[in-house]
Amino acid sequence: MIEQKKTTSSNFDFWSKSWPVDDKPLSINIGDLSLTISRSDYEWKLNYRWQKLGNEGAFNCDFLAKKPEEYTNTDRVAMESMSQSLTISPKLADRPVVTRPYSPLIIPGKNRIVLRVSTPLWISVNFSGDVSREFPVIKLSDTWMGQPSGAGELCYGAFTHAQLDEKLLLKLPYRALTPVTLHNTGDKMLTLERLSIPAPYLTLYEGATQLVTEPITIEVDPINLTSNAHIGKLTGNAQVAAPRLKSDGVLANTFQNLFA
Amino acid sequence: MNEIIPATDAEATLTLASFLRAAIIVLAGWFAAKVATRIFKSSFRFKISTHHLAMWGRLLYYGIFALFAVTAIHQLGFDLSVLLGAAGILTVAIGFASQTSASNLISGLFLLGEKPFVVGDVLRVENDTGEVISIDLLSVKLRTFDYLYVRIPNEVLIKTKFVNLTKFPIRRIDIHVGVAYKENLDEVVKLLLSIVNEEPRCLEEPKPFCIVNTFGTSSVDLQLSTWGRKELYRELRSDLNKAVKAAFDKHDIEIPFPHVSLYSGSRTSPLPITQVEQKSS
Numbered sequence: 187m188i189e190q191k192k193t194t195s196s197n198f199d200f201w202s203k204s205w206p207v208d209d210k211p212l213s214i215n216i217g218d219l220s221l222t223i224s225r226s227d228y229e230w231k232l233n234y235r236w237q238k239l240g241n242e243g244a245f246n247c248d249f250l251a252k253k254p255e256e257y258t259n260t261d262r263v264a265m266e267s268m269s270q271s272l273t274i275s276p277k278l279a280d281r282p283v284v285t286r287p288y289s290p291l292i293i294p295g296k297n298r299i300v301l302r303v304s305t306p307l308w309i310s311v312n313f314s315g316d317v318s319r320e321f322p323v324i325k326l327s328d329t330w331m332g333q334p335s336g337a338g339e340l341c342y343g344a345f346t347h348a349q350l351d352e353k354l355l356l357k358l359p360y361r362a363l364t365p366v367t368l369h370n371t372g373d374k375m376l377t378l379e380r381l382s383i384p385a386p387y388l389t390l391y392e393g394a395t396q397l398v399t400e401p402i403t404i405e406v407d408p409i410n411l412t413s414n415a416h417i418g419k420l421t422g423n424a425q426v427a428a429p430r431l432k433s434d435g436v437l438a439n440t441f442q443n444l445f446a
Numbered sequence: 447m448n449e450i451i452p453a454t455d456a457e458a459t460l461t462l463a464s465f466l467r468a469a470i471i472v473l474a475g476w477f478a479a480k481v482a483t484r485i486f487k488s489s490f491r492f493k494i495s496t497h498h499l500a501m502w503g504r505l506l507y508y509g510i511f512a513l514f515a516v517t518a519i520h521q522l523g524f525d526l527s528v529l530l531g532a533a534g535i536l537t538v539a540i541g542f543a544s545q546t547s548a549s550n551l552i553s554g555l556f557l558l559g560e561k562p563f564v565v566g567d568v569l570r571v572e573n574d575t576g577e578v579i580s581i582d583l584l585s586v587k588l589r590t591f592d593y594l595y596v597r598i599p600n601e602v603l604i605k606t607k608f609v610n611l612t613k614f615p616i617r618r619i620d621i622h623v624g625v626a627y628k629e630n631l632d633e634v635v636k637l638l639l640s641i642v643n644e645e646p647r648c649l650e651e652p653k654p655f656c657i658v659n660t661f662g663t664s665s666v667d668l669q670l671s672t673w674g675r676k677e678l679y680r681e682l683r684s685d686l687n688k689a690v691k692a693a694f695d696k697h698d699i700e701i702p703f704p705h706v707s708l709y710s711g712s713r714t715s716p717l718p719i720t721q722v723e724q725k726s727s
Contacts, residue, residue, distance in 0.1 A: 284651070328675065329650035335614050340675065343650035380651070 217243035217323030391423035475514020553600035624665030
């Protein structure tokens with residue numbers, strides 16, 4: 187039995203809070219990301235790095251009493267009229283995320299299973315209006331889903347436990363959970379080696395213990411090599427972030443792009 | 447009595463007025479052509495590609511200007527049918543003289559239809575490699591990486607092979623490295639693959655691979671191949687080369703210099719060397 191990761195009780199309040207930044211820099215540690223934000227009269231200075239912490243990533247945001255450690259990456263955001271505070275909001279990835287189970291999963295023909303797949307969040311630091319910067323909490327590798335000669339798309343690559351049992355989920359506050367129903371409509375057995383989650387088309391909601399998205403249903407025909415993804419609806423949950431791209435709920439795509 | 451205007455004065459007045467009218471028509475034509483081209487370009491800027499925009503814009507400009515020029519010629523009193531007849535003969539003469547240009551023009555149209563490359567792509571044509579900066583009716587212009595200007599006639603592109611290095615969104619990067627014969631090849635392959643697996647810019651799919659290519663004269667030659675986005679090709683290849691060197695240094699894996707080993711006849715017995723002290727006389 188995998189021990190449940192403890193989450194702070196104010197996870198969801200964290201996302202809607204306004205952080206006034208004056209003399210003391212703000213330190214944000216979420217997942218692998220360490221970000222320090224300082225404010226001066228004419229610019230915001232963002233200092234950040236990523237360290238591989240796996241499931242032990244932090245989830246906190248505090249004001250620092252002393253000068254922060256200098257990280258390798260620095261961005262400066264200049265504004266004509268400097269805002270006094272900022273907010274931090276979660277978002278899903280800006281590209282589809284290709285998740286690979288740590289071990290291949292076999293789905294017999296005419297079977298339907300529900301996988302729980304989590305993908306890392308992006309955080310958006312919003313200074314005012316349209317002025318914001320986004321950072322992934324975990325730096326994902328690039329990957330390609332589809333034919334290398336062009337009929338495919340650039341995605342992020344990640345590993346997943348692809349849990350079938352909800353009790354085994356880690357429930358990390360910096361990852362969003364997507365229930366994926368996989369329906370093997372053919373007679374042949376299907377081996378799940380990787381699965382593309384269409385993150386830009388999904389909405390982020392508050393779940394019971396972590397952020398969730400609406401469920402996806404994927405029907406796969408391993409004989410004709412086709413698959414269709416339907417984005418379901420989630421009711422009764424508060425919306426945290428709108429999808430980056432609009433879809434009509436159906437993402438018809440080739441076998442190669444969604445499933446392999 | 448009707449005043450009789452001397453013939454020379456009448457002719458001069460008519461000619462001057464005609465010239466003025468023709469000049470005004472030409473000026474108006476130039477202005478109209480410019481305005482029409484500007485409107486066309488601003489309307490279609492985001493609807494068609496850059497080189498189509500430039501090409502159709504030029505055709506529109508010269509077409510409108512030509513119409514006004516013909517009207518101006520008519521104003522000057524020239525008989526257009528005579529001009530057309532002369533133009534017919536001239537066309538034949540020009541046709542023979544401009545076979546190459548005509549061929550380039552036709553080739554340009556074929557290239558436009560086939561679209562093997564667009565402005566911004568990197569082409570390798572024979573010994574020249576560069577970015578396509580414009581695709582014109584007669585030729586394609588490249589800018590090499592060291593900022594030289596290369597003009598390639600369209601006919602050459604139709605007739606010869608060229609390589610579009612940026613046609614597809616991803617590209618394979620091959621790192622060729624040789625290691626000493628004494629090294630454990632399984633460990634070397636594992637180390638090389640770990641380098642690309644740690645690098646987020648290397649695509650997870652298509653999967654990277656490492657193969658032992660040949661047994662060279664001085665080293666065992668391996669090839670590490672990984673895929674990356676085309677725009678990151680150069681920097682990723684350089685960073686991977688650096689990472690390989692650093693990893694080999696860290697794990698004491700030798701990248702041998704070309705060398706020759708001398709054997710006295712048996713591969714296990716080296717040449718005997720004896721140091722002899724020089725006797726002082």
